Amino acid sequence: MTQPPHDEPTARSQEELREQVEHTRQELGDTVQALADRADVRTRAREKAVAAGEQARAKATQLAHTVEEKLPEPVKQKSAAAAQGAREKAAQADQVWQDKAPRQVRDHRAALLAGAGAVLVACLLIRRRGSR
Template sequence: MREQVEGTREQLGQTVEELAGKADIKSRAKDKTATLTTQAKDTALHAKEQMQHKVAELAHQAQDKTPEPVRQKAAAARSDLARRAATVAEAVEHKTPEPVRDKAQQVTQAARHRPGALLAAGAVVLLALVMARRTRRHR
């Protein structure tokens, strides 16, 4: 009889633990969230890899279909453009006053650390330009 009571107590204890586990909604929600987050990250990574592969494949196909003279001309134009851009950048740097260069460097560093702020500022400037243009049109 005592053995039967002990067995029943053990079963009851296990049942209570199982029910407590099922009743712990917060823990179950965290587990489910972690599982879904992992699945979403895996899916996003897989999609990213597929897109990168597809882009590389399409770029390769485009390159294969582009005649050699066109590729050579594009490479020469790219090289010339890079050379001209470097020349212009050098001229601008020499003609720009030191305080302006310092301020531009500060803004660049801030934009690298907080790109969201840069996007927000750009959106505000764009909105202001659109509003100014509309105001001029309606006069």
């Protein structure tokens, strides 16, 4: 913080002095906040990473549209068919999982309950040791 030059007039009244003090406090607070923001390297790096990621996504989208426009029609049709096939296989796999999962849970109910009980006991023991 710098001192004002001595040739500046000082406050003429207590009210002017209070205003000067308040103004100085405000400036000091702003300066401290600016320094704190500069010192917060982690937040600045995170902000830069987010901005770079957004920029990369925008460029990738733009590039994908450009490539898609330049692709010949047969290639577009093949890629659309491949994407449809992948969606169908994913839907089939999801259906298989939904069909099998409940049966597997029923078949291994005892083991699942024993595992859950063991986890509960371990949590209680850890909690009890931590409170001593």
